[in-house]
Amino acid sequence: MQTNHWYLSNEVQLTDLMARDIAPFWSQQVTQGSFVGDGNIRVNYACCIPQHAERSVLISSGRIESLLKYKEVIYELYRNGFAVFILDHRGQGLSGRMRKNAQQGYVDHFSQYVGDMCRFIDEVVIPKQCGELNLLCHSMGSAIGALTVLQRPELFNRVVFCSPMFGIRPALPDWLGRVLITVNNLYNRLVPGASGYFFGQRDYCPVAFGDNPLTASEIRYKLFRTEYSEHPEIQLGGVTAQWLAAASAAMWEVEQCASEIKVPVLAFCAEQDRVVDNQRQARVIAGMPHAEYVHIAGARHELLIESDSVREPVMRRIFDFFSAEL
Template sequence: MTGAAPLFADLAEGPSGGRALWLRTADDKRIRAAIWGDGGRGTVFLFPGRTEYIEKYGRAATVLAAHGYVTLVVDWRGQGLADRAFADRLIGHVGQFDEYQRDVDALLGLAEQEGLPRPFHLLSHSMGGCIGLRSLMRGLPFASAVFSAPMWGISMAAWSRPIAHLLGRLAAPFGQSHRYAPGTGGQTYVLAAPFQGNVLTTDPGMWDYMRRQVIAQPDLALGGPSLGWLGAALRECGALAALPAPSTPAITALGTAEKVVDVAPIHLRMAGWASGRLDIYQGAEHEVPMETPAHRSRFFDAAVAQFAAHR
């Protein structure tokens, strides 16, 4: 831990008394973590998706605090207020996905240092679900897990998949890892896309919540991924797919209107997860925890029931 960090509490709408801290990872990257709530039922490690940041999960932390849980959430390297790889802050980049595990290790170290209540549980979304699955496979001490639209594959047209793999492999040898992946650029999705037809949520209130945050604090925003990130993500999804499911009890939430992650690996993984369950949300887009009130209530009710069942 290296000291207090900014927390935009008015934008987050999290529980009162939340605080943010700077952490240093083993490879000397500065990341940001926040702690919300003071309940004694356990600590929920909240792993955000690509482009996301701490404040986006303030409302989620409020729900968890009402059920007696502390929430510990992170700005992964390359996004939020954490260190970014390039002068163009809008490029989302890592060279290898195991870099994120160093962020996870720093977060666990903070939880131990702060004496946050056990048991520890995992709640992750999208890219955070990819990072989270690797953390479970490493045997990290999570009593249970809840995934939202986990990125265990990336949605893309069949014809483009071999091209994406090729670009990902060749980017580093040819010094092109820093370039935006094809079809992406330096625009933040929630500001560039209209609400109608967006791929994140069908709830206008949650859409406005996300837009307000990046309008008020542009440093939180992120654009498209780099070619380096794309190659690393495809390699990690492939590597995870080759491994058996962990023993950790898990629930995965998936919307029927999902367009961001590849749904086939999710169905395959959950079908082979002995202590896992797949929950389908009719009509929901990618961000189930930020969907309509009915979907949000169902999601968080399932999450807190999962956590309570595995104390």
């Protein structure tokens, strides 16, 4: 069923809405928990199920993100009758970290993210699922989501990819990327006092709104940064060479296997994205047999926390897509 009557929040009222409605909703309706993933890493999650829910949505978030950043999106999904499930990927958010410096973005292989996702689905989502399960992915979460679909194609009814990380910027030749990762690994092992980060990366450091490449919505950006200021345990800095190597392998696998993703897909491309490689993204989506690729003019990377003029049409398309009959 398609409708123009979806509930959506807006920038003008968002500050009041957060205090008046979303904060009590979060404390009263959202259940949080955790499980232990491979390697003895704690994985935190949240879920909420409205009365008479007919469909479910699993959110796969992007790099550095936490489920706490998704309060507005989760509230909207809940108000529109969707059961909502979200986990913090290992190494970020409220989940356990894998490096001595907890600020460093690290994973051995993206298969670890996928393993956590599948365990979450089997142990938490399926027992509470209402109707068909849809997958909503953002950025890095799209690579994780695509790999999960490839591993468990029977799980999902429909999939949305927002600014999918099927390529990253700057878009370097594969050989040059491998050289830089190898050199960085040697540098971090051999140079006393080396940070452990990939070249140019550092601990979490908030960027002023005027300099941010993520969103044109000042209020949503402020709320995002305030959440990370009030909960320093969810802060995450830059990436390590190992994360880049794992991401490169994951993106290559998604591109090579795109034709095997046969569920209906709706993918959004942010025109002004400075984080992911839109050219490679378009190539990957074109390889998916039942995918619609939507170009969002004027949008920056964070479509789910963008300004209303960009975000509202995207959210309506998502709600319509997840509610449509196959």
